Amino acid sequence: xxxxxxxxxxxxxxxxxxxxxxxxxxxxxxxxxxxxxxxxxxxxxxxxxxxxxxxxxxxxxxxxxxxxxxxxxxxxxxxxxxxxxxxxxxxxxxxxxxx
Amino acid sequence: xxxxxxxxxxxxxxxxxxxxxxxxxxxxxxxxxxxxxxxxxxxxxxxxxxxxxxxxxxxxxxxxxxxxxxxxxxxxxxxxxxxxxxxxxxxxxxxxxxxxxxxxxxxxxxxxxxxxxxxxxxxxxxxxxxxxxxxxxxxxxxxxxxxxxxxxxxxxxxxxxxxxxxxxxxxxxxxxxxxxxxxxxxxxxxxxxxxxxxxxxxxxxxxxxxxxxxxxxxxxxxxxxxxxxxxxxxxxxxxxxxxxxxxxxxxxxxxxxxxxxxxxxxxxxxxxxxxxxxxxxxxxxxxxxxxxxxxxxxxxxxxxxxxxxxxxxxxxxxxxxxxxxxxxxxxxxxxxxxxxxxxxxxxxxxxxxxxxxxxxxxxxxxxxxxx
Numbered sequence: 498x499x500x501x502x503x504x505x506x507x508x509x510x511x512x513x514x515x516x517x518x519x520x521x522x523x524x525x526x527x528x529x530x531x532x533x534x535x536x537x538x539x540x541x542x543x544x545x546x547x548x549x550x551x552x553x554x555x556x557x558x559x560x561x562x563x564x565x566x567x568x569x570x571x572x573x574x575x576x577x578x579x580x581x582x583x584x585x586x587x588x589x590x591x592x593x594x595x596x
Numbered sequence: 597x598x599x600x601x602x603x604x605x606x607x608x609x610x611x612x613x614x615x616x617x618x619x620x621x622x623x624x625x626x627x628x629x630x631x632x633x634x635x636x637x638x639x640x641x642x643x644x645x646x647x648x649x650x651x652x653x654x655x656x657x658x659x660x661x662x663x664x665x666x667x668x669x670x671x672x673x674x675x676x677x678x679x680x681x682x683x684x685x686x687x688x689x690x691x692x693x694x695x696x697x698x699x700x701x702x703x704x705x706x707x708x709x710x711x712x713x714x715x716x717x718x719x720x721x722x723x724x725x726x727x728x729x730x731x732x733x734x735x736x737x738x739x740x741x742x743x744x745x746x747x748x749x750x751x752x753x754x755x756x757x758x759x760x761x762x763x764x765x766x767x768x769x770x771x772x773x774x775x776x777x778x779x780x781x782x783x784x785x786x787x788x789x790x791x792x793x794x795x796x797x798x799x800x801x802x803x804x805x806x807x808x809x810x811x812x813x814x815x816x817x818x819x820x821x822x823x824x825x826x827x828x829x830x831x832x833x834x835x836x837x838x839x840x841x842x843x844x845x846x847x848x849x850x851x852x853x854x855x856x857x858x859x860x861x862x863x864x865x866x867x868x869x870x871x872x873x874x875x876x877x878x879x880x881x882x883x884x885x886x887x888x889x890x891x892x893x894x895x896x897x898x899x900x901x902x903x904x905x906x907x908x909x910x911x912x913x914x915x916x917x918x919x920x921x922x923x924x925x926x927x928x929x930x931x932x933x934x935x936x937x938x939x940x941x942x943x944x945x946x947x948x949x950x951x952x953x954x955x956x957x958x959x960x961x962x963x964x965x966x967x
Contacts, residue, residue: 504655505631506631506632506653506655506656507656510656510659510672541672543675543676544657544658544675544676545656545657545659546656549676549678550678555655555656555657557654557655558655558656591655591656592655
């Protein structure tokens with residue numbers, strides 16, 4: 498199981514309160530795999546993290562894990578070991594923007 | 597007992613205001629979807645407890661919410677808006693071709709007869725429809741396929757389809773308006789469209805009388821006279837009496853004819869309302885005084901309505917979807933401001949009260965008359 502932390506607005510949409518998610522990956526533990534698993538478990542989040550058609554990350558959403566910025570990595574990028582073994586969460590972050 | 601329900605969309609959530617037929621005591625619920633932009637909410641004429649809401653965010657994109665209990669509870673429905681076929685390009689601000697990209701839903705127009713059918717006007721400008729209560733959305737491609745699409749260019753607010761009017765006497769006829777392309781009409785249920793901009797004169801475009809390119813801000817119709825439409829253009833207030841084949845300016849004695857909203861009295865098809873705004877470079881009322889103008893003659897002769905409205909130090913705007921009319925007797929008129937007030941008149945505009953203040957900037961106001 499992969500631990501996932503969502504930003505507040507997406508937790509509200511997914512109706513998970515303040516809790517971390519735990520998702521089961523269907524395939525290899527990659528960046529694309531964890532996003533697929535989030536959307537499969539919570540279909541309401543489709544289109545909110547990445548574009549429906551292109552599956553590109555939305556511009557003001559970022560992916561962090563183990564103090565690394567994975568936002569610009571390819572979908573087949575492996576997740577860090579600490580995320581795979583559940584020691585660290587995968588973070589979906591709403592970018593700081595606005596004023 | 598009759599009553600009204602006012603659906604308010606703001607930059608930071610939605611609010612539902614309710615009152616009985618006297619309209620003097622209001623209950624405010626919300627915010628719903630706090631922190632999100634609610635460009636528009638509208639109820640189904642066929643089932644007033646069915647309400648649709650456009651919820652969007654620069655971070656997380658577009659959501660559509662649906663209520664089946666008059667706005668007490670909501671559930672997200674489909675949010676996948678994909679242009680039909682190869683989207684092609686429209687014109688960008690610098691005149692270069694720019695790919696069509698979905699950004700948000702500006703306006704939701706439920707069918708007059710079927711609660712599951714809703715039309716959605718989106719940015720970049722296109723018309724979508726659902727027939728399953730919002731679960732799935734399909735583009736009605738005849739509009740962008742009209743042929744002028746590659747020449748459409750965005751106004752300052754984006755290339756948005758913001759107005760959808762359904763003809764209650766002819767299910768095949770509908771009208772839409774796009775900023776800054778103009779007004780269009782379909783006579784075959786949205787399969788094909790024609791521009792209806794003859795008579796418009798816009799000095800801010802290269803050809804002031806071009807077939808398309810006009811920055812239409814809003815259209816309004818009285819259901820008893822669906823071939824008569826009223827238009828608030830970027831500058832100018834106009835009317836047509838032949839379903840848009842020819843427009844005539846009726847700005848008359850307005851102190852300024854720039855503005856966004858326009859609407860029609862529920863029981864008097866020649867009584868119309870606008871909120872004049874000083875200019876396109878100063879989006880606030882003239883002289884710091886918020887005034888609704890009413891014409892009882894379908895335009896040209898206008899009177900200022902000021903009772904109960906701030907007449908000094910008021911520098912708010914009233915955006916294009918932020919005025920609505922109830923159908924009680926006397927007719928109620930409502931509008932919201934970027935300062936977060938929603939004003940209501942229960943006497944056709946003669947006097948006004950702020951029924952709620954200090955909301956986030958108001959984007960849209962729709963009223964439902966409940967029996």
